[in-house]
Amino acid sequence: MRRPAIALLAGLAALLFGPSTQAQSGGKLLLTGGVSSIDGVAGGGLTPWAVTGSYATTGEIGATAFATRVRTGSYGLSVCGAALSAWDRVELSAARQDLDTGNSLAPLGLAGLHLKQHIFGAKVRIAGDAVLDSDTLMPQIAVGLEHKKVRAGALGPILFGPLGAKDSGTDVYISATKLLLAPGLLVNLTLRTTQANQNGLLGFGGAQGGSARLEPELSLAKLLRRDLAVGFEFRAKPDNLNRSVLGTGALKEDDWKDLFVAWAPSKHVSLTGAWVDLGRIAPAAQPRRQTGSYLSLQFAL
Numbered sequence: 001m002r003r004p005a006i007a008l009l010a011g012l013a014a015l016l017f018g019p020s021t022q023a024q025s026g027g028k029l030l031l032t033g034g035v036s037s038i039d040g041v042a043g044g045g046l047t048p049w050a051v052t053g054s055y056a057t058t059g060e061i062g063a064t065a066f067a068t069r070v071r072t073g074s075y076g077l078s079v080c081g082a083a084l085s086a087w088d089r090v091e092l093s094a095a096r097q098d099l100d101t102g103n104s105l106a107p108l109g110l111a112g113l114h115l116k117q118h119i120f121g122a123k124v125r126i127a128g129d130a131v132l133d134s135d136t137l138m139p140q141i142a143v144g145l146e147h148k149k150v151r152a153g154a155l156g157p158i159l160f161g162p163l164g165a166k167d168s169g170t171d172v173y174i175s176a177t178k179l180l181l182a183p184g185l186l187v188n189l190t191l192r193t194t195q196a197n198q199n200g201l202l203g204f205g206g207a208q209g210g211s212a213r214l215e216p217e218l219s220l221a222k223l224l225r226r227d228l229a230v231g232f233e234f235r236a237k238p239d240n241l242n243r244s245v246l247g248t249g250a251l252k253e254d255d256w257k258d259l260f261v262a263w264a265p266s267k268h269v270s271l272t273g274a275w276v277d278l279g280r281i282a283p284a285a286q287p288r289r290q291t292g293s294y295l296s297l298q299f300a301l
Contacts, residue, residue, distance in 0.1 A: 028055040028088075030227050030264045032131060032179065032186075035272045036066035036298050038199070039146050040081035040095030041121045043175070045274055045294055046233045046256055047217035049188045050142035050177035051130060052085035052123065053093070054300045055267045061086045063301045072278060072292035076100040081119075091144075093121040099201050104282060110154055115201045117150040130179040130186075139178040146171045148200040163241060163251075164207025169195045173217075184223035186231075191216055197241050198253060198281060206240035213238045221262075229262045237279075254279020258294060272296040 034042040034049045042053030042064070054062025062085045070077040081095030099115040123144035130140040149168040152159050159165045173192040180186070193212045195204040205211070215238060221231030234257045241251035260274035274294035281290050 028057060028267075029131065030267065031223065031229050031262060031270070033062075033085075033300070035262055035270055035296060036064060036068070036081065036083065036095075038068055038070070038077070038079050038095070038097065039119050039121060040066075040079075040083060040093040041123060041144065041146065042083065042085070042091060042093075043188065043190075044219040044221070044231070044233045044258075045260055045272055045296060046235045046258055046276075047188070047190050047219055048123065048142075048144060048173060048175050049190070049219065050125060050128070050140040050175040052088055052091040052125060052142075053083045054085050056085050057088045059087060064298055066296060066298040068294070068296035070276060070292065070294045072276070072290035073288060074102055074104040075278075075281065075290060076102070083121075089125045091121070091123040093119075093123075095119045095121075097199075097201065105155070108155075108158070113153055113155060115150060115152055115155065117148055117200050119146055119148045119200075121146045130177050131181075134179045134181040139176040141174065141176050143172075143174050145173070148196065148204075150200050150203060152203065159203045162207070163203070164205065165197060165203025165241070166195075166205055167203060169200060169204030171196060186219070186221040186223070186229075188219040189216065190218075194238060195240065196238070197251075198237075202241065202251070204240075208240070227264050231260055231262075233258045233260065251282055252280060254281075254289075260294070268300055270298045270300070272298070 034051050037043045041048040043049035053064045056062025065082040068079040078098045083093035085091045097117040101113045103111050125142045128138045128140040147170045171194040175190040177188045215236040217235045219233045221229045223229045236255050237253045239253045258274040258276040262272045264270040276294045278290040
């Protein structure tokens with residue numbers, strides 16, 4: 001994470017909540033604040049939850065920083081970022097993604113290309129409390145947005161020219177998270193409106209129609225013990241570039257899914273590992289499904 005982005009988040013916190021408020025590790029249970037997603041917001045690895053990051057509770061400010069590495073057969077994704085949460089109600093986040101395409105775009109003469117994206121997020125809890133309402137049917141509900149801007153390098157003239165994509169876009173989502181303490185289960189449903197192609201790394205929208213679409217995302221986690229959880233995630237994706245000047249199916253976009261394990265030895269650190277399936281990315285160049293490993297380290301205050 002670049003220092004200016006961290007300084008910006010710290011400045012926003014001081015402006016919004018005052019210099020006298022101190023960051024603390026609050027009274028939340030282990031893992032109930034989620035981990036850092038690849039977009040920087042609190043939740044699972046692939047999708048946001050209605051929780052706010054860190055263990056800060058009412059009257060407190062918390063912070064998280066993370067680094068994530070995803071490696072599939074043809075691609076490598078590195079992500080780093082940070083987030084601030086306040087009063088267990090508001091979360092501000094920033095993340096930087098770097099996708100190493102390896103030789104997957106060699107047919108276009110773009111071997112070794114890196115696609116980079118900056119993401120700034122904001123989330124507000126509007127109803128419910130995941131822990132306090134765990135014995136009722138009421139979930140915790142939050143709304144959020146993620147503003148994304150991609151730097152596509154030498155691929156830009158193709159993406160933003162004939163393919164008709166844009167270099168920036170804003171996702172808006174609503175998440176509902178239900179925690180069942182007795183069986184140790186957490187269920188999250190997120191509905192996202194988005195124009196993002198491959199989460200924004202291939203731009204937003206397309207010449208053949210790329211209006212915002214409503215896509216579902218699902219997380220299911222089981223707490224095996226107080227510091228260890230396993231689970232599953234699913235994230236539906238739009239398919240804006242499937243029909244393009246490169247030919248139908250050349251840039252078909254598949255849904256994402258993962259199986260994960262998260263370990264939190266303390267409230268200050270957590271480690272998440274996963275098997276991920278990102279489907280086919282640019283099938284014309286790499287027709288096989290992109291499956292592989294996901295590893296993320298998070299620090300919290």
